[in-house]
Amino acid sequence: MFHELIPREFPQVEPAEIERRLNQYLECEALLKQFFRQVDYCRPNCITQSISRYSKKDEIPGIVGCCSDDAYMEKHNPSVDFAPLEQRRRLKYGLPENQESEIQGIGRKPCRYHTIEGCVLEDYKPPICVSYVCGDFVVYLANTFGIVYDWKNVCETMANILDGQICGAELEKFKQQLNIFVEQTKTRKEQQHQDDTTHISEHLLALV
Ligand code: SF4
Numbered sequence: 785m786f787h788e789l790i791p792r793e794f795p796q797v798e799p800a801e802i803e804r805r806l807n808q809y810l811e812c813e814a815l816l817k818q819f820f821r822q823v824d825y826c827r828p829n830c831i832t833q834s835i836s837r838y839s840k841k842d843e844i845p846g847i848v849g850c851c852s853d854d855a856y857m858e859k860h861n862p863s864v865d866f867a868p869l870e871q872r873r874r875l876k877y878g879l880p881e882n883q884e885s886e887i888q889g890i891g892r893k894p895c896r897y898h899t900i901e902g903c904v905l906e907d908y909k910p911p912i913c914v915s916y917v918c919g920d921f922v923v924y925l926a927n928t929f930g931i932v933y934d935w936k937n938v939c940e941t942m943a944n945i946l947d948g949q950i951c952g953a954e955l956e957k958f959k960q961q962l963n964i965f966v967e968q969t970k971t972r973k974e975q976q977h978q979d980d981t982t983h984i985s986e987h988l989l990a991l992v
Pocket residue numbers: 825826829830831836837848849850916917918919920921
Protein backbone atom coordinates (compact mmCIF):
# COMPACT_ATOMS: atom_id res chain seq x y z
CA MET A 785 0.00 0.00 0.00
CA PHE A 786 2.76 2.46 0.94
CA HIS A 787 5.78 3.39 -1.13
CA GLU A 788 8.90 1.42 -0.43
CA LEU A 789 11.44 3.51 -2.27
CA ILE A 790 14.49 2.06 -3.93
CA PRO A 791 17.40 2.84 -1.58
CA ARG A 792 19.35 5.81 -2.82
CA GLU A 793 22.43 7.71 -1.81
CA PHE A 794 22.03 10.94 0.12
CA PRO A 795 24.77 13.51 0.68
CA GLN A 796 26.82 12.95 3.84
CA VAL A 797 25.68 15.13 6.74
CA GLU A 798 27.82 15.87 9.80
CA PRO A 799 26.60 14.04 12.96
CA ALA A 800 26.17 17.36 14.80
CA GLU A 801 23.95 18.64 12.00
CA ILE A 802 21.87 15.42 12.04
CA GLU A 803 21.44 15.89 15.78
CA ARG A 804 20.39 19.51 15.34
CA ARG A 805 17.77 18.59 12.73
CA LEU A 806 16.42 15.73 14.83
CA ASN A 807 16.10 17.98 17.86
CA GLN A 808 14.20 20.54 15.84
CA TYR A 809 11.96 17.82 14.46
CA LEU A 810 11.27 16.48 17.97
CA GLU A 811 10.45 19.96 19.21
CA CYS A 812 7.81 20.43 16.49
CA GLU A 813 6.55 16.88 16.94
CA ALA A 814 6.01 17.57 20.65
CA LEU A 815 4.01 20.72 19.83
CA LEU A 816 1.82 18.82 17.36
CA LYS A 817 1.29 16.08 19.91
CA GLN A 818 0.24 18.60 22.55
CA PHE A 819 -2.10 20.25 20.06
CA PHE A 820 -3.84 16.99 19.10
CA ARG A 821 -4.01 15.83 22.72
CA GLN A 822 -5.80 19.02 23.69
CA VAL A 823 -8.18 18.78 20.76
CA ASP A 824 -8.95 15.14 21.67
CA TYR A 825 -11.04 14.44 18.61
CA CYS A 826 -10.22 10.93 17.36
CA ARG A 827 -10.92 8.77 20.40
CA PRO A 828 -14.42 10.06 21.30
CA ASN A 829 -15.55 10.75 17.75
CA CYS A 830 -14.04 7.99 15.71
CA ILE A 831 -11.83 5.23 17.07
CA THR A 832 -14.23 4.20 19.81
CA GLN A 833 -17.21 4.46 17.49
CA SER A 834 -18.58 1.94 15.05
CA ILE A 835 -18.25 4.57 12.30
CA SER A 836 -14.48 4.19 12.47
CA ARG A 837 -13.27 3.35 9.01
CA TYR A 838 -11.22 0.42 10.29
CA SER A 839 -13.46 -0.78 13.05
CA LYS A 840 -12.69 -4.29 14.15
CA LYS A 841 -16.30 -4.52 15.26
CA ASP A 842 -16.65 -6.88 18.24
CA GLU A 843 -12.95 -7.64 18.50
CA ILE A 844 -11.46 -4.20 19.00
CA PRO A 845 -14.25 -1.69 18.43
CA GLY A 846 -12.82 0.86 16.12
CA ILE A 847 -9.61 1.40 18.00
CA VAL A 848 -7.44 1.18 14.90
CA GLY A 849 -8.50 4.58 13.54
CA CYS A 850 -6.24 5.62 10.69
CA CYS A 851 -3.45 3.27 11.69
CA SER A 852 -4.09 0.54 9.18
CA ASP A 853 -1.32 -0.90 7.03
CA ASP A 854 2.19 0.24 7.86
CA ALA A 855 1.74 3.97 7.52
CA TYR A 856 5.00 4.53 9.38
CA MET A 857 6.82 3.25 6.28
CA GLU A 858 5.41 5.95 4.08
CA LYS A 859 8.19 8.02 2.55
CA HIS A 860 6.12 10.59 0.76
CA ASN A 861 9.09 12.74 -0.25
CA PRO A 862 11.82 10.82 -2.11
CA SER A 863 14.32 13.67 -1.79
CA VAL A 864 14.34 13.45 2.01
CA ASP A 865 16.62 11.07 3.90
CA PHE A 866 14.40 9.52 6.58
CA ALA A 867 17.13 7.15 7.76
CA PRO A 868 18.33 9.17 10.82
CA LEU A 869 14.75 9.37 12.13
CA GLU A 870 14.15 5.68 11.47
CA GLN A 871 17.40 4.67 13.17
CA ARG A 872 16.52 6.63 16.31
CA ARG A 873 13.03 5.16 16.29
CA ARG A 874 14.38 1.62 16.13
CA LEU A 875 16.98 2.38 18.78
CA LYS A 876 14.29 3.60 21.18
CA TYR A 877 11.37 1.32 20.31
CA GLY A 878 12.90 -1.62 18.47
CA LEU A 879 11.43 -3.11 15.34
CA PRO A 880 7.64 -2.97 15.08
CA GLU A 881 6.31 -6.28 16.32
CA ASN A 882 2.56 -6.13 16.44
CA GLN A 883 0.93 -8.96 14.58
CA GLU A 884 -2.73 -8.09 15.06
CA SER A 885 -4.98 -9.97 12.70
CA GLU A 886 -6.64 -8.49 9.67
CA ILE A 887 -9.37 -5.94 10.24
CA GLN A 888 -12.63 -7.76 9.68
CA GLY A 889 -14.20 -7.38 6.30
CA ILE A 890 -11.45 -5.11 5.04
CA GLY A 891 -8.53 -7.45 4.53
CA ARG A 892 -6.03 -4.96 5.90
CA LYS A 893 -3.94 -5.14 9.04
CA PRO A 894 -3.30 -2.50 11.66
CA CYS A 895 0.12 -0.85 11.51
CA ARG A 896 2.82 -2.94 13.20
CA TYR A 897 3.42 -0.15 15.74
CA HIS A 898 -0.25 -0.27 16.64
CA THR A 899 -1.37 -2.09 19.79
CA ILE A 900 -4.59 -2.36 21.74
CA GLU A 901 -3.42 0.79 23.57
CA GLY A 902 -2.94 2.63 20.28
CA CYS A 903 0.41 3.67 18.82
CA VAL A 904 3.43 2.63 20.87
CA LEU A 905 5.50 5.54 19.56
CA GLU A 906 5.69 8.55 21.83
CA ASP A 907 8.07 10.33 19.49
CA TYR A 908 10.25 9.79 16.40
CA LYS A 909 7.10 9.19 14.39
CA PRO A 910 7.31 9.79 10.64
CA PRO A 911 5.93 13.12 9.35
CA ILE A 912 2.72 11.55 8.07
CA CYS A 913 1.87 10.09 11.49
CA VAL A 914 2.48 13.36 13.34
CA SER A 915 0.54 15.50 10.89
CA TYR A 916 -2.31 13.56 9.24
CA VAL A 917 -5.94 14.30 10.03
CA CYS A 918 -8.99 13.28 8.02
CA GLY A 919 -11.55 15.61 6.44
CA ASP A 920 -13.97 15.42 9.39
CA PHE A 921 -11.16 16.40 11.71
CA VAL A 922 -10.25 19.38 9.51
CA VAL A 923 -13.86 20.58 9.64
CA TYR A 924 -13.95 20.13 13.42
CA LEU A 925 -10.79 22.20 13.87
CA ALA A 926 -12.20 24.98 11.73
CA ASN A 927 -15.65 25.01 13.34
CA THR A 928 -14.59 24.58 16.95
CA PHE A 929 -11.31 26.44 17.17
CA GLY A 930 -11.21 28.56 14.03
CA ILE A 931 -8.06 26.71 12.99
CA VAL A 932 -7.31 26.17 9.31
CA TYR A 933 -5.16 23.05 9.36
CA ASP A 934 -3.46 21.88 6.18
CA TRP A 935 -2.01 18.49 7.05
CA LYS A 936 -0.14 18.05 3.77
CA ASN A 937 1.65 21.31 4.32
CA VAL A 938 2.53 20.39 7.91
CA CYS A 939 3.72 16.96 6.76
CA GLU A 940 5.93 18.51 4.10
CA THR A 941 7.33 21.05 6.54
CA MET A 942 8.20 18.31 9.03
CA ALA A 943 10.01 16.37 6.29
CA ASN A 944 11.88 19.50 5.27
CA ILE A 945 12.96 20.15 8.86
CA LEU A 946 14.40 16.66 8.89
CA ASP A 947 16.20 17.42 5.69
CA GLY A 948 17.62 20.72 6.93
CA GLN A 949 15.72 22.74 4.34
CA ILE A 950 13.69 24.55 6.96
CA CYS A 951 15.63 26.26 9.70
CA GLY A 952 16.26 29.71 11.15
CA ALA A 953 13.46 32.25 10.74
CA GLU A 954 11.27 29.88 8.72
CA LEU A 955 11.46 27.25 11.43
CA GLU A 956 10.68 29.81 14.11
CA LYS A 957 7.62 30.93 12.15
CA PHE A 958 6.41 27.32 11.90
CA LYS A 959 6.91 26.77 15.64
CA GLN A 960 5.10 30.01 16.34
CA GLN A 961 2.14 28.77 14.28
CA LEU A 962 2.09 25.47 16.19
CA ASN A 963 2.24 27.35 19.49
CA ILE A 964 -0.74 29.43 18.38
CA PHE A 965 -2.67 26.19 17.67
CA VAL A 966 -1.75 24.94 21.15
CA GLU A 967 -2.82 28.20 22.81
CA GLN A 968 -6.05 28.49 20.81
CA THR A 969 -7.17 24.97 21.70
CA LYS A 970 -6.14 25.37 25.34
CA THR A 971 -8.10 28.61 25.74
CA ARG A 972 -11.18 27.17 24.02
CA LYS A 973 -11.11 23.99 26.10
CA GLU A 974 -10.77 25.98 29.33
CA GLN A 975 -13.68 28.16 28.25
CA GLN A 976 -15.74 25.05 27.46
CA HIS A 977 -14.93 23.61 30.88
CA GLN A 978 -15.92 26.88 32.58
CA ASP A 979 -19.20 27.02 30.63
CA ASP A 980 -19.98 23.41 31.60
CA THR A 981 -19.27 24.12 35.27
CA THR A 982 -21.46 27.23 35.23
CA HIS A 983 -24.23 25.29 33.53
CA ILE A 984 -24.11 22.49 36.14
CA SER A 985 -24.07 25.03 39.03
CA GLU A 986 -27.09 26.83 37.60
CA HIS A 987 -28.88 23.53 37.14
CA LEU A 988 -28.16 22.50 40.75
CA LEU A 989 -29.27 25.88 42.08
CA ALA A 990 -32.54 25.53 40.18
CA LEU A 991 -33.15 22.22 41.97
CA VAL A 992 -32.70 23.69 45.47
S1 SF4 B 1 -7.97 11.33 11.76
FE1 SF4 B 1 -10.13 11.01 11.30
S2 SF4 B 1 -10.32 8.90 10.49
FE2 SF4 B 1 -8.29 9.11 11.53
S3 SF4 B 1 -8.67 8.36 13.63
FE3 SF4 B 1 -8.92 10.59 13.63
S4 SF4 B 1 -11.11 10.96 13.30
FE4 SF4 B 1 -10.67 8.82 12.71
